[in-house]
Amino acid sequence: MPRNTTARIDLDALRNNYRKACARAGSAKAMAVVKADGYGHGIAQVASALADVAPKYAVACIEEAFAIRAAGLAQPVVLLQGVHAVGDLAECVHNQFEPVLHGEHQLEWMEQGSAIPEFWLKVNTGMNRLGFWPDDLPAVMAKLEKIGAFGGLQGFVSHFACADDESSAMTAAQTATFEKATAPWPSFMRSVGNSAAHFTAGQPLFDWSRPGIMLYGGSPIIGKAGPELGLEPVMTLEAPLITTRVVKAGDSVGYGAGWVAQHDTRMGMVAVGYGDGYPRHAGTDTPAAIGGRRIRLIGRVSMDMLAVDLSNTPEAREGDLVELWGRTVGVDEVASCAGTISYELLTGITRRVPRICR
């Protein structure tokens, strides 16, 4: 019998979140971002669950796009990081992958390659990770025309640095830069919006939006939890209580003996730890739940287990399932206790934890 530590995946919630993204995208279509193994939920399962509603997928790299094809799905797949070798361009043509062209070396590959796939051009509007400078666009477009690649060009993409921060002026500034830079070529499509942009008042999403974290119920907005934005949690991380005991006042629990009981405390050990992807930086008082009732972590998270305070749940017994995050305790809340974001927690669940879809 395997230990009962699982990530339960609610595919109906995923579909509802995708529909919410579409509703918020207005006239833009939404490509479902399923990179990093579907944000840790399982790329084949996630992409399959969206197959009848999503017209396009987006992933980081070509091997993720092949995983979508291996699941038997035919929609075009955007490669957000483009290709990493010239030979991959032919694979893109054969498989209907649409790489994002973001730098000079990829432009050279387009010139050298045997065939031109459908592709997107990335404009650097201030994130300064990838993309062509707005001032260089005319030359890049001229080059694409010269090498006969214009026919494959779908449109322009850019990415926001601060869309998660509603008070930042940067998103509007990047949008203005993008509009100005791409204005000379109005017949091509445009795409800028990550999840956060779906919640930004007045933000245009142009032809295609690119929702990722919101599909999985995580919040893209600082200081707001997914459910506050109308998103449903998709992953429930659960693990069983494997022992309970009463520690006496003055006794410590776990590595470093950092947590010391102030009074006699009934506590339990839960079969999940950082070896499963539960964040080690989640300290004492990080919430968890048993049977819909909130409890708290105590002491340090170990590789294979963590300790919880059972004072609130005197009926809890060995074998009972503890929710680490899900419907009672939001993944955003645990992330903030661990000094990170839901993206990292969801993508960090390790292979030891079976994903169980329903």
Ligand SMILES: *Cc1c(COP(=O)(O)O)cnc(C)c1O
């Ligand atoms: C990951 C990614 C997205 C999705 O971002 P979320 O914040 O998860 O919605 C969109 N666009 C690009 C270029 C990305 O890399």
